[in-house]
Amino acid sequence: MPSDPANPSVITRFAPSPTGFLHVGGARTALFCWAYARRHGGTFILRVEDTDQARSSESATTGILEDLAWMGIDWDEGPELALEGGASSPTANAGILTGGQDAPPSKRSIGGDPRSIGPFFQAQRIELYNEHIQRLIDQDKAYPAFDTLEELTAKRDAARARKETFRYIRDPGFDRDAALARAKSEAHVIRFRMPDEAIHVRDEVLGDVNFAAEHVDDFVIRKVDGFPTYHLAVVVDDELMGVTHVLRGQEHLNNTPRHVALQKAMGFRTPVYAHLPLIFNPDGSKMSKRDKDKAARAHFMAEIDRDRDRVYRQAAPAIDKGKFEAWLGDKKSQLETQDLGELQRLFAMSLPEIDTADFRGAGYLPQVLVNFLALLGWNPGVKNDDGTDLERFDAAYIAQHFDLGRLGKSASKFDRAKLLAFNADTIQAMDDAAFASCWASWAKDHDAAMLGALPGEKLAWGCAAARQRCKTLRDVRTVLDFVLVDDGAIEYDEKAVKKNLTKQVEGEPTGLELLAGVKDVLAGLDPFDPEAIDAAIEGFAEKKQVKIGRVAQPIRVALTGAAVSPPLGLSLALVGKDGLVRRIERCVRAVQGIVAGGS
RNA sequence: GGCCCCAUCGUCUAGUCUGGUCCAGGACACCAGGUUUUCAUCCUGGUAACGCGGGUUCGAAUCCCGCUGGGGUCACCA
DSSP, X not given: OOOOTTSTTOEEEEOOOSSSSOBHHHHHHHHHHHHHHHHTTOEEEEOBOOOOTTTOOHHHHHHHHHHHHHTTOOOSBEEEEEXXXXXXXXXXXXXXXXXXXXXXXXXXXXXXXXXXXXXOBGGGOHHHHHHHHHHHHHTTSEEEEOOOHHHHHHHHXXXXXXXXXXXXXXXXXXXXXXXXXXXXXXXXXXXXXOOSSOEEEEETTTEEEEEOGGGSOOOEEEOTTSOBOHHHHHHHHHHHTTOOEEEEEGGGGGGHHHHHHHHHHHTOOOOEEEEEOOEEOTTSSBOOHHHHHHHHHHHHHHHHHHHHHHHHHHHTTTSOHHHHHHHHHOTTOOOOHHHHHHHHHXXXXXXXOOBHHHHHHTTOOHHHHHHHHHHSSBOOOOBOTTSSBOOOOOHHHHHHHOOGGGBOOSOEEOOHHHHHHHHHHHHHHSOHHHHHHHHHHHHHHHOHHHHHTSOTXXXXXHHHHHHTTOSSTTHHXXXXXXXXXXGGGOOOOHHHHIIIIIOOOTTSOOHHHHHHHHHHHHHTOSSOOHHHHHHHHHHHHHHHTOOHHHHHHHXXXXXXXXXXXXXXXXXXXXXXXXXXXXXXXXXXXXXXXXHHHHO
């Protein structure tokens, strides 16, 4: 890893708050923080901002750490995460496919605390924050305040009614000693005494940004529950952990003057700031959990129109009926993430992907997501030999070339079609064996049914048959769906039957006749493998002096009900000889019935 | 509404700092052909953008101003 002499000790951090899954926006921030540290041979810290006691959870923390690791983002300092061993784990795959730049095989976990700067959970650092808060109070740079939430809300509403901006105004008759005495026995927050001066922020992406003094008020630095607010905690931790570069979303730009003022007041350094452009939905709205909720509701509304009872029956294992009804009935309500996840699995719905875990579940490859995310707001500015822009690269490339100078300023819309195309291209570039192992490890968690239907050599056949037809790992399910269908449950497409089985061509046998004929050839085949099957079908067509399509298409109809399937040899081998014979016989009977009934 | 940020094809963007090589390049999507026993893959070609108005200049996508539009933020959330 190249180290930059001008920046001998770059330290970056990603500091998620564990209130849910890792949002793609957060994932990109983490990626850039990681890449910047790697590029400069520096240190990347992961810190968990769990000062909101009510909303934080341990499971969310674990989920975020795992999603980062899945993308191949490893942190030098922070909570430890044990890596799954073995080449089949998603994490190991990420490493292999991104050029093996991740943890060496000997490294079984990421994180740690070599500099003794932890703990990395803010909830465990309360005393540290209190020391600094006390110092600010002692220096008269902060003070206790006793306003109730109701009072503040009332003032805010009043300001809004007057069409003015609410600013917290210190009581003109404020008496410091009295306030300190009162604070000993009364619930209170601590507010920072914002200096009466304009704040200048230098941002590596946006340039110079100035905030006039009157627009920043005395903000709370310690809540009534004793926990610090984000502003205080982030400033103290960044200083104590030696953070030199802060890369974060542009929604934080307006917080920066507060942080700079706090740093000045406490005698801290101001890190280099780089505010990253935001990421939106294609329609310009925010990418939020809500999108999933809305899509799911729309899906169910449509389904219920068709068959209400079936939907309720099918949903039953995932969600309480009352809860389900209440949610469907109230467009403003939102389902809990867990319930929504269960329903999604049960109904095999595809909902808009918002969180990293969504993309993982939908069958996107980690290196593709990383590539695509990097392109949202950054690009290497390099041409390929053929004159096209370089836009396909892996995490290792980003780690070697990422720089702040090439960050964009304007927000971008998340184009799933392009991500899908990238994913498809990457799958097309894999060989069948690599695809098979990649899919199998994914399917273990996300499509156990299909994995179970492909024992032994069928896994390789199935993946070879599906790969070229897949844009995501999940697509294997759609492509090979005919394998899972019961032999006796195939529904025949009318047009396909007419075109390929019953249509009469002067001087040639019908598809139905050819199908019946080829059945005997296939039934006697041993071994029943793709090569043998293809050879047998070819031989049969030759003997009957028809083009191969005249034989192939009827078989497809018998196999899948439609005139579409992966290559025949592979497809037939997947269903197996017995299944195939059953399907052909059933198809012949069904079509003969149609012919007899119709004439 | 106050404050702050942003503005090139439908979308992601190159080009903007260092004005001419740009009647603006690439990618995805879309459209039209071609290859293929089906589907898909694949190949070829095409449509398509400098938000508007003023400056500055011999010359502006590039510099300046205004307008318009979009976004962020205004919590004892982070």
